[in-house]
Amino acid sequence: MKPILTLAADLAAHKITSQALVEDALTRIAAPAGEGARVFLRTHRESALAEASASDALRAHGIVPSPLAGIPVSVKDLFDVAGDITRAGSRALADAAPAKVDATAVRRLRQAGAIIIGRTNMVEFAFSGLGLNPHYGTPKNPWDRATGRIPGGSSSGAAVSVSDGMVAMGLGSDTGGSVRIPAALCGLIGFKPTARRVPTDGTFPLSATLDSIGPIARSVACCALVDSILSGETPQVPPALPIKGLRLGVVQDYVLEGLDDAVAAAFGKALARLSKAGALVSDVRFDALQRLPQINQKGGLVVAEAYAVHRELIAQRKAEYDPRVASRILRGADTSAADYIDLLTQRVAMIADSARLAAPYDALLMPSVMMVAPPIAALEADDQLYGRTNLAMLRNTGVVNFLDGCALSIPCQEPGAAPVGLMIVGQSGEDRRLLAVGLALEPVLRQ
Numbered sequence: 001m002k003p004i005l006t007l008a009a010d011l012a013a014h015k016i017t018s019q020a021l022v023e024d025a026l027t028r029i030a031a032p033a034g035e036g037a038r039v040f041l042r043t044h045r046e047s048a049l050a051e052a053s054a055s056d057a058l059r060a061h062g063i064v065p066s067p068l069a070g071i072p073v074s075v076k077d078l079f080d081v082a083g084d085i086t087r088a089g090s091r092a093l094a095d096a097a098p099a100k101v102d103a104t105a106v107r108r109l110r111q112a113g114a115i116i117i118g119r120t121n122m123v124e125f126a127f128s129g130l131g132l133n134p135h136y137g138t139p140k141n142p143w144d145r146a147t148g149r150i151p152g153g154s155s156s157g158a159a160v161s162v163s164d165g166m167v168a169m170g171l172g173s174d175t176g177g178s179v180r181i182p183a184a185l186c187g188l189i190g191f192k193p194t195a196r197r198v199p200t201d202g203t204f205p206l207s208a209t210l211d212s213i214g215p216i217a218r219s220v221a222c223c224a225l226v227d228s229i230l231s232g233e234t235p236q237v238p239p240a241l242p243i244k245g246l247r248l249g250v251v252q253d254y255v256l257e258g259l260d261d262a263v264a265a266a267f268g269k270a271l272a273r274l275s276k277a278g279a280l281v282s283d284v285r286f287d288a289l290q291r292l293p294q295i296n297q298k299g300g301l302v303v304a305e306a307y308a309v310h311r312e313l314i315a316q317r318k319a320e321y322d323p324r325v326a327s328r329i330l331r332g333a334d335t336s337a338a339d340y341i342d343l344l345t346q347r348v349a350m351i352a353d354s355a356r357l358a359a360p361y362d363a364l365l366m367p368s369v370m371m372v373a374p375p376i377a378a379l380e381a382d383d384q385l386y387g388r389t390n391l392a393m394l395r396n397t398g399v400v401n402f403l404d405g406c407a408l409s410i411p412c413q414e415p416g417a418a419p420v421g422l423m424i425v426g427q428s429g430e431d432r433r434l435l436a437v438g439l440a441l442e443p444v445l446r447q
Helices: 004-012 018-030 045-060 104-111 156-163 180-186 220-230 261-276 287-295 300-320 323-334 337-358 376-381 383-402 431-445
Strands: 040-043 072-076 115-120 169-174 189-192 212-217 247-251 280-284 363-367 406-411 421-426
Touching (some): 004 220, 018 040, 018 045, 018 072, 018 115, 104 169, 115 156, 169 189, 169 220, 180 406, 180 421, 212 220, 220 431, 376 383
Parallel strands (some): 072 115, 072 169
Antiparallel strands (some): 189 406, 363 421
């Protein structure tokens, strides 16, 4: 499916209808040889077709609430949709009561005229960066599908719904990288806003401190448009900043350690292209990042806060949890109140350090993920490999959540190569400026 603004122009020019877009999306989802059965936990066929017909009728009378009007989108399974059970990718919530109202993020998409095709698969309770789900299956990465590689998580179905043309945008959540990781591994754009930017009510929580809501799509402009809608602003895309003279700091500490060869090569070539295009690319030292493993040695804020959410449910229905998810949640029982307060205190100090370090730059750069997508089968078969790979997958993206920042992941690999993401990082609250930087960098990174 084309990028959102292209579809919006086609709809405005009457080259296509919303009805046709939805029918095409549903056909792709239902294709026996496709990933639809693993991508979607529920498809809203009848309501989507009815809403598409209504959208076309409104458009014929000049009523177009936003550029997203009439365009199919998907919603991760942890968002409330009125009438649906919010399972958050788990069996433990399969008999929960249906949601009475939409989550705010879903409601804002509807008000903008988006057509919600269905609910996408995810890592159970959003608690892994790999994308595996033993209950409902794991969607395969669009790259090297013959091998069967992970899509990244936790917004696994959201990414593959976009990569496979089932929708134009997948709504995801990002607590430690759950939008940017699958975007990077699947060759898409993922945007993690400052956490407070989009209300999280009606969203099954993982970490109240770190949870944020953002889009996965085909372009930075797509993400910028959707972000403006989700944040309650006027639907629009900011103008790109001139790339010549942009000050870009490449973080040297922690986030460059242990990169696999494909990621290191793609990242290095991308930096060279940015410099050639006129950006001022320089190295930045951020020694404080080396303290993160020690700060998070008991699992960090996410483990403590996830345990608070799950302690009653997991006591009653642990057998229905993915054992790998349950074991991580239960680590939170060992976090004391003093440990939690220490985490918050250290976070405040590191956010201040980050703001001082980033002040001379328009954005900071780092690889989104330290490796390309590994095969699903090996991770399913080996708990220790799963654990090591999950920590590695979350390492770089998790930095931004801890620092309360905003970030874009943009593909930077050579044509035909394994997808690799370059992450553009902004400080807390600088979301629209970061998107303007991303719009400047995207054409160079995609060369």
